[in-house]
Amino acid sequence: MDAKTGSIEGGCPVPHGEAAARGLLGRTNKDWWPEMLATEILNPNGPSNPMGDDFDYAEAFNALDYNALKADLTALMTDSQPWWPADYGHYGPFFIRMAWHAAGTYRTADGRGGANSGQQRFAPLDSWPDNGNLDKARRLLWPIKQKYGQNISWADLFIIAGNVAIESMGGPVFGFGGGRPDVYEPERDIYWGSEDKWVNENVQTRIAPEHGMHELEGPLAAIQMGLIYVNPEGPGGNPDPLQSARDMRATFERMAMNSEETVALTAGGHTFGKAHGNGDPSTLGHAPAGGDLVAQGFGWVSGEEHGGIGEHTVTSGIEGSWVNTPTEWTENYFRLLLDYEYELVKSPAGAQQWQPINQKEEDMAPAAWDASKKVPTMMTTADMALKVDPEFREISERFRNDHEAFKDAFARAWFKLTHRDLGPKIRYLGPDVPAEDLIWQDPVPAGNNPSDSLVAEVKQKIADSGLTVSQLIKTAWASASTYRKSDFRGGANGARVALEPQKNWDVNEPEVIAKVVDTLNGLRGEMSLADAIVLGGVVALEKAGAGDVPFTGGRGDATQEMTDVESFEWMEPEADAFRNYMPKRLAVKCEELMLDRASLLGLSVPEMTVLIGGLRVLGANHGERGHGHFTNRSGELTNDFFVNLYDMTNVWSSVEDSNDEEYVATDRAEGHEKWRATRADLIFGSNSELRAVGEVYAQKGGEEKFRKDFVRAWTKVMNADRFDLHRG
Template structure:
């Protein structure tokens, strides 16, 4: 199993600085493979999803013969095919690697990556060096996918195959939750890095070896392009176990794993299978995205006399099994790692790896292609980190002496790895969903649907509470806009805005927030705080609409629950804190990434379209939702009323805009062309709606006469979308 499943790490905060939102930058698939067919030329003509917008995957999955599917997967594990023979006669380790690498791209910084949509089928992931030969694993699964069709997605099948692989070799499994709907094109808003070379092309690492990952750009976890985690040979190919340990820790922290989970995952994964490097890597052909038509998507085809299969397979370049029982769950990994001394050697493909000194014959592994042949086991530099690093060594010794603890830790960590990006447990499907609520699932108690009478009564009390439109809108937005569709975390359900750490985020104006929450708690009656916060936004918005002279209803759907501190992993919510929020015109400091790019990234995570983002920014400005009463972009004389004044005044040609001195192009002032007096102040996030042609085209629609009511209705619709983005219980 060619898993770079160590991780590369260092110290420091997993998400530091301003690089978290580099999602819109970096190289595209067209940069990597300029000759690839540009299928997306058809994107303006409709969705790439052949199932259609009305397809209900949850309904299809619930009709699946789940146990028959598992039986077919179990049979596949030992059904070796001559075009890609199974090591040791068992495909289990291969499918574990496939599942691991599907899930392992998840990162906490922006919630992107992971197995949630089956992205491993598409470039660039299907052609990363670290995913070498996993195209064969997916082809092995094709007959099963074809048989069960729409009832199981590729995304679910990847993870379930990994689970069945572990079970078929006697390993522990905590459970499985289905519900990952496929996409049918690469996700274009994921930043994988900006290098122009892959890990195996000699490119310098993304980090200073002496500093570790603390300077690693944005949400990235791997230190080289094309890696899931770390280079198994060591950072940048340097076989230093202590540097590898440092980087492993930071990498796994960036994907929500603590150090014990990290050791359990690495050891559990390497209890199975082998790495492949028994051949000449220079004979490998192009990756799937760059191969010719005749290859039919089969990448890394070898020109070796055997075709580069079986004995002569080359993937990572390392060669050998970690343990002497590579298709059985066992205690052998820690025994072999800790009991033997190791020396640094080279694989036949030239990769650096570690080999036991004076290994006993009974501890050697069978050759993958001939069980009668015994070969030495090996360890990667990432494995040696679990032995050499003092903290990892303590954990390894614990698991070595307490195998039951190791089994439980691995099963839980594997489940977390494969499900971390799925969001709340209510999204899980199938008969093997664990009953236990896990803290990383951000559990929220079930809410109670309030009656119409209760809603009306609480609305009246909020309206008479003395809270302003601005305060109610700010609080509701602060609560709901934490949602991100990437991993379905955040949102208004649970009312975590009243708990650590969200209640103290600067963007939420803690003093104002505390006052509003206290008043809402006082008047909410039978409603949950989560419902009261959203209902407060409804009250504020309805007043703003009435005062502007419109009659537009603002919908409200109750039934949210309130999470407790015990149900909230406070540290894990730190990555949700906005470093900038253009919707509230919040920018505490100059960032490397342009403010308007930050705005687009946040809108993308909220699942907003260009018109939705545009109408929300314009409406929030006139409602007084700016952070700290900041006047930038407040282009209205009717503050607190929902009007289209932002767009009308932004596009007014009597204004002349100029950057404010010493503002680093973040603040602008408008003067009247005729009188020369100051009229408005703006941020980059305001002016971009006039300067960018596409955004201006939408802004012009909302500024046109006759579209005042359209603006209000569109704002209400977009607002309601954000308020209910996390309501999987009512979708």
């Protein structure tokens, strides 16, 4: 299977069979919790935001008393509350887990998930089994959030609390960048999977045990529904460390981590705290999304007489700490893991875990609620993977022998984990932003804003170059349309369309890209290539009759050395409805993928509609494909796509052997062929909502509105990654 997007030959980023009817989003909150209040009925035109459209979070954050916030968080770490007492009197490990799980949903395939909007506050994430009892961590933070108000978002607070937790226990921290504005309802465009059972209810994993993680559905990363990464007991609860290593390697890779980062994060995170399984899991109540009204948002309330808190807490079901020093940064994790032999045992809650054989008393951990008592440490099956898997073992041995290297690797991996979805470094706020530029931040040198005279000079040279409207439009679109609002990656800034791997993506027609880039490099003078590519699109549109098209320069040019080729490979589309590109049949309808791509671009339905219609008549289709090119005025920005699509003299039929992917229109009276189309074309006539928008552009007087709306939407895409102009 193709792990990125998934063809029929190789899997799919959406569910199959009955689940495919759910479209891209899989199961919804209403599927899991039918009684949940449907507040979205009040937001028919998009997400609600009580802060208002004019609220500037960057401005609010910059007014924050940052040092006071960190001091308050440090004090909170040891301010144990009786309603949810701190293990060992220190909340640090609890907040590390909260921050990790807020960030750890990120997946590199579509950039969705992650910490950048505080989604852990909402279903389904607030009620995932893997997020058990983190509702209490968030509630412990409420007095601090209340105190600092709009100056700190929940999304930023989750991450900085994790950083302070590590620092308060002597651990290494690489830095912190703020700038994550909150959202106020679940992000409904994220596909979390199609299963109807959570991990704790289902022994089946998302792939067959004898197969590799490449079978996992396209954008997903976790091995079972409701997990952040892997099942700590082993795949489907099977305590096989080698199988667990396989799952860890692949799922961390899908979350943008290599093997060294995987070992560093696992070991560093498990240097602190304990797991909780000292009770009867059958007494736990519903998760927060299905909890009682009087619980006021708390979930997993225990029905046991002692309340199921403190030493009786059940979360994962695994019980015990990994090391004998659970509130200090030490070298003990690798020592205990590698020096002892382990045997498989069960926790009081019945979970599979591993215990050292003949453990020395000095290597035992203090009991969380009575430091005078000693209890054995433990390892999960996922920890044992670091000991048993040859590659993980080699890294573990190296880190054990070089603690400074381990500290640096953990600090950097933690920073990457918690900032991977924040976007380019220009978006980072605060005094703890590291000076070092990291390749996963997709660095781009600052560009120079070209003078009006240079812009005019280069525009004229492009216009006289012999490059066609189609070639210029294709190149500008290929450059800018890589942007995705999920993790703020891609876009025209940097001109990475001229670098590996993008310059060789099939969807980008490498020969066209190479010709345009070579020509522009000879014409642009001191202007950046990134600006020249976008300016080429402006020239093309003005040639096509769009009128004056705005242009804002100032982009920089990245180099190949600044480009993480492997990371960018995940962004290659196997289908693109905007360019009518679908070289092979996929297991999901192309119109579904069209909506997904439009969503990642941050487009509305009218913006998507007008862009599709304009790109078709401008000749932006991949190759020489004429499907959807409903015009006899090719290269002119007209509303012909909609006028001719809605022409009632057309009779549409599926082309034989096209698997309902290709269609032909014949003249109703004369019977001759008029047009060819794909699903991505005809959906604008068959879907009532899309048709309603398209008819606005097809009706009398609609052509001028069409041109203005197209230019506006085009410019939005060209500038989507201009964080020097807006926060995104």
